[in-house]
Amino acid sequence: MKAFEANFDGLVGPTHNYSGLSFGNVASQNNQANVSNPKLAALQGLAKMKALHDMGMVQGVLAPQERPDIFTLRRLGFTGSDTEVLAAAAKDAPRILAACCSASSMWTANAATVSPSADTADGKVHFTPANLTNKFHRSIEHETTGRILQATFSDEKHFAHHPALPGVEHFGDEGAANHTRFCHEYGEAGVEFFVYGRAAFDGSRPAPQKYPARHTLEASEAVARNHGLSDKGVVYAQQNPDVIDEGVFHNDVIAVGNRDILFCHERAFLDQSAVKQELTEAMGGRFRVVEVPASQVSVQDAVQSYLFNSQLLSLPDGRTLLVIPEECRNNERVWSYLTELESGDGPIDALQVFDLKQSMSNGGGPACLRLRVAMNEAELAAFNQSTRMNDTLYSTLNDWVERHYRDRLLEADLADPQLLIESRSALDELTQILNLGSVYPFQRV
Numbered sequence: 001m002k003a004f005e006a007n008f009d010g011l012v013g014p015t016h017n018y019s020g021l022s023f024g025n026v027a028s029q030n031n032q033a034n035v036s037n038p039k040l041a042a043l044q045g046l047a048k049m050k051a052l053h054d055m056g057m058v059q060g061v062l063a064p065q066e067r068p069d070i071f072t073l074r075r076l077g078f079t080g081s082d083t084e085v086l087a088a089a090a091k092d093a094p095r096i097l098a099a100c101c102s103a104s105s106m107w108t109a110n111a112a113t114v115s116p117s118a119d120t121a122d123g124k125v126h127f128t129p130a131n132l133t134n135k136f137h138r139s140i141e142h143e144t145t146g147r148i149l150q151a152t153f154s155d156e157k158h159f160a161h162h163p164a165l166p167g168v169e170h171f172g173d174e175g176a177a178n179h180t181r182f183c184h185e186y187g188e189a190g191v192e193f194f195v196y197g198r199a200a201f202d203g204s205r206p207a208p209q210k211y212p213a214r215h216t217l218e219a220s221e222a223v224a225r226n227h228g229l230s231d232k233g234v235v236y237a238q239q240n241p242d243v244i245d246e247g248v249f250h251n252d253v254i255a256v257g258n259r260d261i262l263f264c265h266e267r268a269f270l271d272q273s274a275v276k277q278e279l280t281e282a283m284g285g286r287f288r289v290v291e292v293p294a295s296q297v298s299v300q301d302a303v304q305s306y307l308f309n310s311q312l313l314s315l316p317d318g319r320t321l322l323v324i325p326e327e328c329r330n331n332e333r334v335w336s337y338l339t340e341l342e343s344g345d346g347p348i349d350a351l352q353v354f355d356l357k358q359s360m361s362n363g364g365g366p367a368c369l370r371l372r373v374a375m376n377e378a379e380l381a382a383f384n385q386s387t388r389m390n391d392t393l394y395s396t397l398n399d400w401v402e403r404h405y406r407d408r409l410l411e412a413d414l415a416d417p418q419l420l421i422e423s424r425s426a427l428d429e430l431t432q433i434l435n436l437g438s439v440y441p442f443q444r445v
């Protein structure tokens with residue numbers, strides 16, 4: 001059966017803001033307290049989704065989360081009416097309030113790890129929502145993420161859903177941002193490549209010194225077991241701990257892969273030559289690596305431009321496209337590398353630039369915004385078609401954003417009870433547009 005790679009992008013939620021919540025993520029830290037524009041952020045994301053749909057790619061939408069997260073604030077001891085909860089949190093714990101208002105679920109590369117049916121023992125597509133334990137504001141996503149994934153991929157004949165791993169640092173799991181699947185054809189068994197920052201149960205292994213390694217080897221191994229992957233279909237690699245300390249908080253900031261191509265920086269992995277060899281062997285010798293030398297693009301340039309946070313796509317006409325953020329064009333060294341790459345005879349044929357500045361300013365590029373789900377024709381027909389991008393859904397969602405979103409948000413606005421009302425009424429309407437049922441806590445009380 002023919003199979004395709006679908007990209008499910010996170011729709012940016014109405015509370016998108018810059019709160020500097022992610023220690024180790026340079027953009028998040030540098031833009032703390034800047035004014036955000038949630039409306040523009042959502043429209044920029046939708047424009048990318050529509051463009052991929054127009055290229056003939058299968059494109060889906062994943063709904064954002066309910067924020068402000070009143071339910072978490074109540075768990076933390078804030079009481080009274082919703083308005084009183086917001087006011088008390090703003091007064092006594094403004095940083096906790098900010099964490100409970102983040103629109104960070106937009107970066108759906110962190111939503112889950114997905115294994116296509118060709119790789120799994122039971123022949124189903126498997127999903128494990130990432131626990132995102134390392135950052136409090138992200139650790140409160142996985143439950144609702146799981147419900148949104150179940151509402152998007154609900155047919156039990158084809159889709160299997162697991163709960164997130166235990167929410168402790170030993171099993172820190174950042175999902176598909178640290179997972180890539182290689183294959184020759186999407187419908188054939190592939191090689192799932194799990195990249196981790198540290199080994200939690202082995203203190204003798206190297207680890208970053210300055211910034212956290214969010215993802216552990218043990219988390220990846222547990223996901224591989226739960227998904228029923230075969231030993232020969234899995235390769236593990238450790239991220240170079242030094243580059244984590246230079247701001248590479250996820251592997252998708254320094255490497256991206258698709259089919260039989262790995263595009264990465266030469267300093268991406270610990271013992272990089274062994275990693276390349278292991279992947280090549282697992283791929284039966286047919287594997288291509290495009291490795292960018294530090295002499296042309298430094299790790300700092302990669303972190304600043306998000307060159308590797310690109311989408312490497314196989315277009316319907318067979319060409320390979322690299323989808324990059326505008327920041328790549330604005331960096332002289334990166335752009336000169338890319339111009340050479342495009343005109344050379346390597347595996348990357350074309351470039352497409354997108355303006356994703358609102359998301360980029362929080363450390364999320366084109367690849368962070370999407371969750372890849374490779375599916376065969378039967379699975380494609382079985383997922384929730386109301387979440388599939390097309391011309392009608394694009395204009396419906398644009399109109400929905402125009403009606404519900406603000407174009408300016410500061411930390412001081414997060415306690416505004418009106419923002420909570422706006423956000424909930426927008427999401428209530430969205431669940432109808434996307435036919436999701438009651439996935440949000442406020443719809444379930």
Ligand SMILES: NCCC[C@H](NC(=O)CCC(=O)O)C(=O)O
Pocket residue numbers: 017018019020021022025028029102104107109110135138177250362363364365368
């Ligand atoms: N894959 C990209 C994830 C970016 C995300 N940034 C944030 O959460 C920043 C939020 C803020 O600082 O307001 C993160 O670091 O996990």
